[in-house]
Amino acid sequence: MKRYRVAVIGTGYIGVVHIEQLLRLPGLEIAGVADRDMGIARTTAARYGIPRVYDGAEEILQDDSIDVIHNCTPNNLHFEINSRAMEAGKHVFSEKPLALSAAESGQLVQLAEKHDRVTGIGFCYRYYPVLQEAAARIARGDIGTIYNISGSYLQDWLLYATDYSWRLDPQMAGVSNIIGDLGSHWCDLAQFISGLKIEEVMADVRTTLPSRKRPKWGQVLTFSGTADTEYEEVSVELDEYGAMLLRFEGGARGTFTTSQLAAGRKCHIDIQIYGSEGSIAWNHERPAELWMGHRNEANQIFFESPLLQMESTRKYAKLPSGHPMGYMDAMLNLFSDFYTAITLKDAEQEPDYKYPAFRDGHAEMLVLEAALRSKKNGMWSSIQS
Numbered sequence: 001m002k003r004y005r006v007a008v009i010g011t012g013y014i015g016v017v018h019i020e021q022l023l024r025l026p027g028l029e030i031a032g033v034a035d036r037d038m039g040i041a042r043t044t045a046a047r048y049g050i051p052r053v054y055d056g057a058e059e060i061l062q063d064d065s066i067d068v069i070h071n072c073t074p075n076n077l078h079f080e081i082n083s084r085a086m087e088a089g090k091h092v093f094s095e096k097p098l099a100l101s102a103a104e105s106g107q108l109v110q111l112a113e114k115h116d117r118v119t120g121i122g123f124c125y126r127y128y129p130v131l132q133e134a135a136a137r138i139a140r141g142d143i144g145t146i147y148n149i150s151g152s153y154l155q156d157w158l159l160y161a162t163d164y165s166w167r168l169d170p171q172m173a174g175v176s177n178i179i180g181d182l183g184s185h186w187c188d189l190a191q192f193i194s195g196l197k198i199e200e201v202m203a204d205v206r207t208t209l210p211s212r213k214r215p216k217w218g219q220v221l222t223f224s225g226t227a228d229t230e231y232e233e234v235s236v237e238l239d240e241y242g243a244m245l246l247r248f249e250g251g252a253r254g255t256f257t258t259s260q261l262a263a264g265r266k267c268h269i270d271i272q273i274y275g276s277e278g279s280i281a282w283n284h285e286r287p288a289e290l291w292m293g294h295r296n297e298a299n300q301i302f303f304e305s306p307l308l309q310m311e312s313t314r315k316y317a318k319l320p321s322g323h324p325m326g327y328m329d330a331m332l333n334l335f336s337d338f339y340t341a342i343t344l345k346d347a348e349q350e351p352d353y354k355y356p357a358f359r360d361g362h363a364e365m366l367v368l369e370a371a372l373r374s375k376k377n378g379m380w381s382s383i384q385s
């Protein structure tokens with residue numbers, strides 16, 4: 001059986017998460033890594049026994065022995081690396097957001113079709129076992145017609161003016177910080193679990209702290225923190241707060257709030273879906289549990305289980321009932337679906353499951369651009385496909 005040779009580009013926060021999960025998967029080897037910072041790349045390669053540190057992304061793209069790349073670089077490098085990798089015949093797993101604009105993400109979808117490559121994107125939260133279960137139960141009709149979808153994604157790591165990241169720099173992050181980042185995760189979850197596409201958006205987006213203090217030296221890796229630092233004042237235009245009213249296909253209505261100035265909230269994702277026959281709700285702080293609400297009987301908490309989940313979602317609950325899985329395992333599930341899709345392609349077969357691909361990344365870019373149009377003109381904005 002073919003053993004896929006994989007290279008990871010960008011070995012910051014999420015690059016290392018990718019590496020650790022790739023090491024758990026059979027049928028592949030991490031052949032090499034690259035990072036703009038050679039020191040970080042070398043340390044990572046040494047720690048995980050990865051044989052080669054490439055001089056940069058370019059060298060990986062030119063290496064015909066690499067079958068798959070994982071693009072874990074900042075947003076501004078996604079389009080170029082993803083498109084060039086597909087042109088070089090590689091399958092591509094990209095971090096989100098897929099590109100800096102919907103025009104670019106649309107081109108990436110077309111390139112994937114043209115070169116017949118398998119694509120994946122880092123919408124990892126779908127892969128908690130009970131969220132796969134929620135999607136399958138809703139598709140089966142368990143909660144009837146969906147009326148409302150509401151929720152939030154809250155963090156606090158940008159609360160102080162001394163908090164800074166490349167995510168606030170439009171050159172690297174693109175047209176949005178929080179709506180493009182946390183908003184894309186939540187909107188992907190809402191659409192995946194409900195099975196309904198977002199059709200229209202009304203958005204309020206704000207830069208609460210328009211002036212921040214940026215560390216004078218070096219790059220700031222995500223979630224790394226800084227100490228004893230000298231700062232320089234910078235003005236910030238990108239959002240760290242956003243709220244959206246949503247209209248889904250079929251008429252369901254939604255509300256979503258996101259903020260990175262919510263003290264005490266580290267990675268608080270909440271989603272609630274209310275239908276004509278019942279409800280489901282999930283919160284990332286208790287990710288193994290699915291709340292199921294009923295009108296005429298007691299509510300239930302369903303705990304992830306390889307025995308009790310529906311046949312189609314059992315494979316995602318990898319531990320015996322009662323043992324909770326976590327974020328790393330959700331990533332593993334995501335990569336497992338992606339690599340199975342590659343294996344199936346080589347066998348000229350199609351997957352019988354849904355996994356997040358470039359078309360899903362493009363869908364979120366369309367929602368983002370609609371939200372920013374709405375913010376600008378103060379009106380409802382349609383998703384323009």
Ligand SMILES: NC(=O)c1ccc[n+]([C@@H]2O[C@H](COP(=O)([O-])OP(=O)(O)OC[C@H]3O[C@@H](n4cnc5c(N)ncnc54)[C@H](O)[C@@H]3O)[C@@H](O)[C@H]2O)c1
Nearest residue numbers: 010011012013014035036037072073075095096122221222
């Ligand atoms: N799916 C998720 O849950 C999730 C979580 C975090 C980040 N992300 C996404 O992953 C991407 C990276 O985010 P992060 O948090 O890891 O950032 P980070 O700043 O921690 O790491 C980025 C790394 O990319 C490297 N890099 C920069 N330019 C490069 C180049 N030209 N070639 C090679 N490497 C280069 C940097 O040196 C750094 O090591 C972002 O697009 C982000 O939105 C996704």
